[in-house]
Amino acid sequence: MDVLATNAAPPPIIRRADYQVPDWLVPTITLDVDLDPAATRVRATLEVARNGTHARALVLDGDGLEPLAVRVDGANADWHLQDGDLVVQLSGDTHLVETEVVIAPERNTQLMGLYASSGLLCTQCEAQGFRRITFFPDRPDVLSRYHVRMAADAERFPVLLANGDPVAAGLLDDGRHWAEWNDPFPKPCYLFALVAGDLQANRDTFVTRSGREVELGIWVRAADLAKTDHALHALKTSMKWDEDVYGREYDLDVFNIVAVDDFNFGAMENKGLNIFNSRYILADPDTATDYDYDGIAAVVAHEYFHNWSGNRVTCRDWFQLSLKEGFTVFRDQGFSADQGSAAVKRIEDVRGLRAAQFPEDAGPLAHPVRPDEYIEISNFYTATIYNKGAEVIRMMATLLGPQRFRAGSDLYFQRFDGTAATVEDFVSCMEEAGDIDLAQFRRWYTQAGTPRVTAQLRHEPGSARAQLSLAQAVPPTPGQPHKEPMVLPLRLKLFGGETGRALTEEQLVTLTDPAAEVTFDGLAERPVLSINRGFSAPVIIDAARTPADLAFLSAHDDDPFARYEAMQQLMLDTLVLSVATGRADHRAVVEAVGNTLRDAALDHAFVAEAVLLPSESFIGDQLAQVDPDAIFRAREALRAELGTALEREWRAAYDATEANRFEYSPAAKGDRRLRSVALGYIAASGANDAAALAFRQFERADNMTDRQGALVTLAGGTSDERVAALDIFYNRYSDNPLVLDKWFQVQALSQRDDTADTVAELARHRDFTLANPNRARALVGAFSVNQRAFHERSGRGYRFLADQLLALDKLNPQTAAKLLPPLGRWKRFDPARAALMRAELERLLAVPGLSKDMFEQASKSLD
Numbered sequence: 001m002d003v004l005a006t007n008a009a010p011p012p013i014i015r016r017a018d019y020q021v022p023d024w025l026v027p028t029i030t031l032d033v034d035l036d037p038a039a040t041r042v043r044a045t046l047e048v049a050r051n052g053t054h055a056r057a058l059v060l061d062g063d064g065l066e067p068l069a070v071r072v073d074g075a076n077a078d079w080h081l082q083d084g085d086l087v088v089q090l091s092g093d094t095h096l097v098e099t100e101v102v103i104a105p106e107r108n109t110q111l112m113g114l115y116a117s118s119g120l121l122c123t124q125c126e127a128q129g130f131r132r133i134t135f136f137p138d139r140p141d142v143l144s145r146y147h148v149r150m151a152a153d154a155e156r157f158p159v160l161l162a163n164g165d166p167v168a169a170g171l172l173d174d175g176r177h178w179a180e181w182n183d184p185f186p187k188p189c190y191l192f193a194l195v196a197g198d199l200q201a202n203r204d205t206f207v208t209r210s211g212r213e214v215e216l217g218i219w220v221r222a223a224d225l226a227k228t229d230h231a232l233h234a235l236k237t238s239m240k241w242d243e244d245v246y247g248r249e250y251d252l253d254v255f256n257i258v259a260v261d262d263f264n265f266g267a268m269e270n271k272g273l274n275i276f277n278s279r280y281i282l283a284d285p286d287t288a289t290d291y292d293y294d295g296i297a298a299v300v301a302h303e304y305f306h307n308w309s310g311n312r313v314t315c316r317d318w319f320q321l322s323l324k325e326g327f328t329v330f331r332d333q334g335f336s337a338d339q340g341s342a343a344v345k346r347i348e349d350v351r352g353l354r355a356a357q358f359p360e361d362a363g364p365l366a367h368p369v370r371p372d373e374y375i376e377i378s379n380f381y382t383a384t385i386y387n388k389g390a391e392v393i394r395m396m397a398t399l400l401g402p403q404r405f406r407a408g409s410d411l412y413f414q415r416f417d418g419t420a421a422t423v424e425d426f427v428s429c430m431e432e433a434g435d436i437d438l439a440q441f442r443r444w445y446t447q448a449g450t451p452r453v454t455a456q457l458r459h460e461p462g463s464a465r466a467q468l469s470l471a472q473a474v475p476p477t478p479g480q481p482h483k484e485p486m487v488l489p490l491r492l493k494l495f496g497g498e499t500g501r502a503l504t505e506e507q508l509v510t511l512t513d514p515a516a517e518v519t520f521d522g523l524a525e526r527p528v529l530s531i532n533r534g535f536s537a538p539v540i541i542d543a544a545r546t547p548a549d550l551a552f553l554s555a556h557d558d559d560p561f562a563r564y565e566a567m568q569q570l571m572l573d574t575l576v577l578s579v580a581t582g583r584a585d586h587r588a589v590v591e592a593v594g595n596t597l598r599d600a601a602l603d604h605a606f607v608a609e610a611v612l613l614p615s616e617s618f619i620g621d622q623l624a625q626v627d628p629d630a631i632f633r634a635r636e637a638l639r640a641e642l643g644t645a646l647e648r649e650w651r652a653a654y655d656a657t658e659a660n661r662f663e664y665s666p667a668a669k670g671d672r673r674l675r676s677v678a679l680g681y682i683a684a685s686g687a688n689d690a691a692a693l694a695f696r697q698f699e700r701a702d703n704m705t706d707r708q709g710a711l712v713t714l715a716g717g718t719s720d721e722r723v724a725a726l727d728i729f730y731n732r733y734s735d736n737p738l739v740l741d742k743w744f745q746v747q748a749l750s751q752r753d754d755t756a757d758t759v760a761e762l763a764r765h766r767d768f769t770l771a772n773p774n775r776a777r778a779l780v781g782a783f784s785v786n787q788r789a790f791h792e793r794s795g796r797g798y799r800f801l802a803d804q805l806l807a808l809d810k811l812n813p814q815t816a817a818k819l820l821p822p823l824g825r826w827k828r829f830d831p832a833r834a835a836l837m838r839a840e841l842e843r844l845l846a847v848p849g850l851s852k853d854m855f856e857q858a859s860k861s862l863d
Ligand code: ARG
Pocket: 126, 127, 128, 265, 267, 268, 269, 302, 303, 325, 377, 378, 381
């Protein structure tokens, strides 16, 4: 299981520069899988072909496998095991290699390879899980045709699914049955999947634009069938969208999705058989929030889009991961933007980028979008690969414009269909189809760190001319002390500071040098700068605008994202000043928020986003040293003041958004979002009736968004209603694991003073288990991003996290390692906290048998 023995040498570093083409190819593989939770027999027959002229042995990756038999062309073979891999000496250029192993899915707690989850058997092979099922060249540039035969107990596992198309099925005499599936498309083994279980399908069909009829099925337990309509609808919408927007059509006769409860991440794009974390499939109004609904549609679309960006064209090696992930995130973001408000979607995506990717890029685990080395590839499924990778694609789309970007995408799919490609291949297609030079732009793939742009607009009173000075700098990151200038596409526009009129058209200024000047003429009045509109470049802007100008933009900018951004900057500047000086001047924020609330023309979802204060951790990111308590106090003071000063507006917004019946539409979602935000501010005002109001919403809600919104407000307070609501919620949903996750998470994120105690208690709750990744993330993951609670001065939060990580590492190193980064942010805190954090990292590293996943994260975090 890839553990380090005591005093073992550190695990090897894999380097991109060392890439070699595979020694042996595997044009076909036949798998015969005799399924049983305790002992599953896997027989594999590989057609192998020597790749080029060399005399090297065939090396088949294996992880925890014991070969029971190895035959070459039907005869006993010359083989040995080396670090778990099977080495076979072969004389000819093509051979048939057969292996047989027995594995125990019910004992597989890593959830990689073949494992059991709530009574079903399923697989997860990306990145390197296939080697836990059978011996194989487990690398994405070995593409094979798969023929799979499964047999299993007919009663426990009546449904048998694999990639591609079903070809035959039948009964065996001992209460077992079998099925055969064939996938006509060559694929890397990370896209292999099978599922066996007692499942029912919500079925439908989709007719592709060329008239192919595709059978769709969303497979779940019978009891969950009623919660699959939203995912099915999202699937059909995605299939159509990819035809319309990217010209991509589906290519098999069936497309199945299976939901499983125990899953290391969101979902997996296995060819024709996507496997999902059930939280990204199951939804009904009583159990899923609007946020959950949106997440389901986005992830269903994401995995479906991988059929082209990932499967038809896959990655040559894992350093190219963002080739499929960055591009596919960009594609799913475009899909979601088209389903509702594009502006609100952009705001959410940027908020997410700033919450997860910016801190990663500023910390010890920073890495380029195309990394140069790794110890454990699972640690590189990061916000940088996914979300910064998507921003890099977005910038290319901006530089090329929609038509040329689409031409580049078409060229890429056409040229590399059926192959394992590189980031370089993608960029070259964009360059060729876009007739543009992207040489310097490629630095986005090689340099880590978030660029900083300073922008200073100079204007003499009365003059018709203004001068904009732009400068960029990319901070040093681990292994990259010096940086070269980047290509930064900045959308900008000037507004008149007196009238609010647009003084210029929006223009795209692409900064490529360390500094540049832009001159504007013919200005009729004092200009105010709107820059990085739509977040056209994933950078930090320092434009030194006054509170008055920011308030002005928050009311007048015609780009909704820029309006949001101006408000955020105003709030941030106000909070940073109040943390630094202990004195607060809230007037500009109160006025700007009031204006936004009173602007009847604005969409409620937008208003809800715009009036939300920056998170405590984002405030911390602006400071030279994070003071969690001071940040909490400053933010709470502003929240209370906004609540009090605008109480009438909050109550008006609250009352205006009351619905008597649940509806899932962009407008109704916007109302619910604003309502919960308004409730939070009413509570922050200290109003006497706030808890009663929240409890009334909690009890009357006919949907989870309103119920959870009320619960969040109550759980952060000290009222009697708090305990009552938590109990009612728990009892009502005690048999629904996805909703219980919310119950754990709401308490772990609470801003109460006793959250650290509560979390320690919850870790001993009978419903808490580290074995389920969703549950582990709901409590441990949520707590460690609750800045004030996690960073409590005594260091108990750090100790708690390290204890949980050590326990989880024994079961599931991949999920454990993902939860470590908050402990690595010690450089951002005072020396006392930093020492406590380092001590926990050192304690982790001293533990014998630590996984290489954790070793990599912890050792890098100490540097
Ligand atoms: N490819 C999957 C996706 O759609 C995620 C796979 C994650 N694998 C991992 N080892 N973390 O994003």
